[in-house]
Amino acid sequence: MAVYRWAAIGGDLLAAVVGVSVALLTRFGYQVGAGYLIFGCLLPIAWVASVALARGYETRSFGAGAEEFRSILRSGVALTALVAIASYATKSEIARGFVVLAIPVTVLLALLLRYFLRRDLSRHRYRGRCMRRVLVVGRNGEAATLRERLEKRPADGFRVVAVCRPRGETRGIGLPGDLLDEADIMAAVNRHSADVVAVASDPELTGQSLRRLSWALEQCGVELIVSPGIIEVAGPRISVRPVAGLSLLHLERPSASAGPHLLKNVFDRVVALVLLLLAAPLLIGIGLAVGLTSRGPVLFTQRRVGRGNTAFTMLKFRTMCVDAEARLAELSGHSDGNAVLFKLRADPRVTKVGGFLRRYSLDELPQLINVLRGEMSLVGPRPPLESEVERYAADDTRRMLVKPGLTGLWQVSGRSDLSWDESVLLDLRYVDNWSMTLDLLILWKTARAVLKGSGAY
Numbered sequence: 001m002a003v004y005r006w007a008a009i010g011g012d013l014l015a016a017v018v019g020v021s022v023a024l025l026t027r028f029g030y031q032v033g034a035g036y037l038i039f040g041c042l043l044p045i046a047w048v049a050s051v052a053l054a055r056g057y058e059t060r061s062f063g064a065g066a067e068e069f070r071s072i073l074r075s076g077v078a079l080t081a082l083v084a085i086a087s088y089a090t091k092s093e094i095a096r097g098f099v100v101l102a103i104p105v106t107v108l109l110a111l112l113l114r115y116f117l118r119r120d121l122s123r124h125r126y127r128g129r130c131m132r133r134v135l136v137v138g139r140n141g142e143a144a145t146l147r148e149r150l151e152k153r154p155a156d157g158f159r160v161v162a163v164c165r166p167r168g169e170t171r172g173i174g175l176p177g178d179l180l181d182e183a184d185i186m187a188a189v190n191r192h193s194a195d196v197v198a199v200a201s202d203p204e205l206t207g208q209s210l211r212r213l214s215w216a217l218e219q220c221g222v223e224l225i226v227s228p229g230i231i232e233v234a235g236p237r238i239s240v241r242p243v244a245g246l247s248l249l250h251l252e253r254p255s256a257s258a259g260p261h262l263l264k265n266v267f268d269r270v271v272a273l274v275l276l277l278l279a280a281p282l283l284i285g286i287g288l289a290v291g292l293t294s295r296g297p298v299l300f301t302q303r304r305v306g307r308g309n310t311a312f313t314m315l316k317f318r319t320m321c322v323d324a325e326a327r328l329a330e331l332s333g334h335s336d337g338n339a340v341l342f343k344l345r346a347d348p349r350v351t352k353v354g355g356f357l358r359r360y361s362l363d364e365l366p367q368l369i370n371v372l373r374g375e376m377s378l379v380g381p382r383p384p385l386e387s388e389v390e391r392y393a394a395d396d397t398r399r400m401l402v403k404p405g406l407t408g409l410w411q412v413s414g415r416s417d418l419s420w421d422e423s424v425l426l427d428l429r430y431v432d433n434w435s436m437t438l439d440l441l442i443l444w445k446t447a448r449a450v451l452k453g454s455g456a457y
Contacts, residue, residue, distance in 0.1 A: 004121055004130070005057050011113035012051055012072075016044035019106030027098045036098070046082075047106055050075040060223065063121045063157055066441070069111060076107035122155040131159040132223075135188055138200025139165060146200040146227050161192045182213050189222055196223045263436060268378045272371035279365060286317055286362060294351045296322035299366060304383040307403045312375040314383055315366035319354025320347070361450045367406045379439040380405025381427035399427045402434065412445040 020040040028036065055061065056071035080103050124130045131154070136147050143163050150158040164185055189197060197217055199210065210226070217224050276283075287298045300318040303311055350358065357363040370376040376383065383404030389397075409426040430438070 004062050004117065005059070007117055008057060008062075008114065009048055011117060012048050012056075012110050013044050015109035015113055016047040016106045018109055019102045019104075020044065022105050023098045023102035026101055040102075043102065043106075047075065047079060047110075050079045050082075051110075054078070063118050063125065063155060068114060068118070072107060072110050072114065076103055079103055121157075125154045125157055128154075128159070130157060132157050132195040133161045133193060134158045134196045134198050135162050135164060135185070135192055135194035136160055136198050136200065137164045137185055138227075142200035142227075146198060150198065158196065158198075160198075161194060162188060164188050182209065182216060185213060186216055186220075189217070189220065194222060196225060199224070199226045201227055260436065264377065264439065265374070267436070267439075268371050269374070271378060272368045276368050276372070279368075282362075283365060286357065286365070289353050290317055290319075290351075290357075293353045294318075294321065303386055304404065305386055305389045305400065306375055306383065307400060309389065309400055311386060312370065312373075314376070315369055317354075317357055317363040317366060319351060319357050319363045320349040321351060324349040361411075364406060371406060375403070377403040377405045378407065379430075379442045380408055381430060382408060382410050382423065395428070396424055398431055399424070401431055407442060407446040409442060412442055412449045 020043050024036060024040055051057065051071060054071040054074045056068060056075065061067040061071070080099065083099055083103075121130060134150060136143050136150070138146060143165060147160045147163060150156070150160055185197065188194070197213070199213075214224050291298045296318055298318060300316045300320075301313050302316070304314040306312050354363065367376060371378055380403050381399040384392075384399070389400075392399075409430050410423050413422075413426055
C-alpha cells in the first residue's frame with residue numbers, strides 16, 4: 001500500500017500544479033508577479049498537507065468506500081477557508097478569481113486521478129494482490145457471516161487467512177480454531193502473519209478483554225476492527241458517543257424529515273422532465289422500432305405496487321410478443337431467476353429489438369413518466385408485482401416505505417443475477433440508509449452498469 005500512498009500524493013501534487021497553472025494563465029496570462037509565483041509554489045504543498053490532515057492518505061481508506069473522496073472535498077473547503085482567512089489577516093490582495101479557479105480545478109482533477117487510481121487498485125485486488133491478511137475472531141455463526149462479507153468484496157482489500165473460534169465449536173470452514181483469548185489470538189496473528197484482526201460481535205470478547213487485545217495488537221502494528229453486528233446500516237447512521245464514562249454505539253433513525261424527501265421529490269421530477277425532453281428523439285425511434293418489427297402495442301403496461309402498498313400502472317416499451325403472459329405457464333419450470341422472480345436468460349418470448357432494449361435498459365425509459373407523476377422515484381427499490389407483495393415476509397414489507405425506483409442498488413449490484421435474498425437486502429439497505437448523496441452515487445453507477453449490460457435479460 002506504500003506504492004498507492006505515494007501515487008496518491010504524486011497525483012494530488014500534479015492536480016495542484018495543474019490547478020495553479022490554469023489559474024495563473026487564465027487570470028494573468030504570461031505576466032505573473034513574483035508574489036503569485038511564490039504563492040503558486042506553496043499552494044501544492046499546502047494542498048497535500050490539507051489532504052493528509054483530512055486523513056486522505058490513511059491505508060484503511062484506500063479503495064474502500066467514499067471516505068477517500070470525502071477527504072479531498074473537505075480539503076478543498078478547508079484550504080479555501082484558510083486562504084481567505086490568511087488573506088484577511090495579512091491584508092494581502094489575493095485575486096479572488098485566482099483562488100476560485102485554482103482550488104476547484106485542483107479538487108476536480110484530484111478526484112479524477114484518485115478515481116482512476118482506485119480502479120487500478122481494484123483490478124489488482126481482484127487478482128489477489130495488494131490485500132491485507134485478516135484474522136477473523138468470533139463464534140461460528142458470527143465469524144462465518146463476517147468472513148463471507150469480507151471475502152465477497154475483494155475490492156475492499158481484505159483476505160481472510162484464518163478464523164479463531166472458541167474450543168468445542170465445529171470448525172465448519174476448515175480453518176484453524178482457537179480460544180477467544182488474548183494470548184491465543186496473538187499467537188494466531190503471528191502464525192498467520194495477519195495485518196488485521198476482525199472481531200465478530202461476541203459477548204465474551206468485550207470491555208477490558210477487547211481493550212487489552214487492542215493494546216497488544218497496537219504494539220505489533222496490527223489493525224483491529226470490530227463488527228457491531230448491525231451489518232445493513234451505513235456509517236453515517238452510526239456514531240460512538242461517550243456516556244457515563246463508556247463509549248456507546250449510537251444508531252440514528254433513518255432520515256424521516258420532510259425536507260430531504262421534498263428535495264428528493266423535486267429533484268426526481270425536474271430531472272425526469274429534462275431527461276424526457278432530451279430523450280424525445282430516442283423515445284420516438286424506439287417506439288417506431290418496436291411497432292414496425294413485431295405485432296402489438298408499443299408500450300407495455302403492468303400493475304405494480306408503490307409506496308404504502310399503493311398500486312399504479314408502470315410503463316415500459318414492449319419487449320415481448322403479445323401472447324407472452326399466456327406462454328408463461330409453459331416456461332415457469334425453466335426460470336433462471338430466483339425463488340420469487342421469474343427470469344429466463346434465453347426467453348423465446350423476447351423479440352429481437354426487445355433483447356437489445358433489455359440489455360441496455362432502454363425499455364424502462366417510459367418509466368420517467370411514472371417519475372413525473374410521482375408514482376416512482378429515479379432511485380429506489382425495484383417496483384414489485386402485486387403477486388410478489390402477497391408473498392413478502394414481515395421484514396420485506398419495509399421496502400414499501402419509499403417509492404420504487406427506476407434504478408437502485410439492485411441495478412448496480414448484479415440486476416437479474418441476484419438471488420431474492422440479495423435483492424431484498426439491497427432494498428432494505430437503501431431504505432435504512434437513504435440520502436441524496438446515495439441517490440447521486442447510484443445514478444452515477446447506473447450509467448456504467450447499463451453500458452456494460454451485465455445481469456440484464
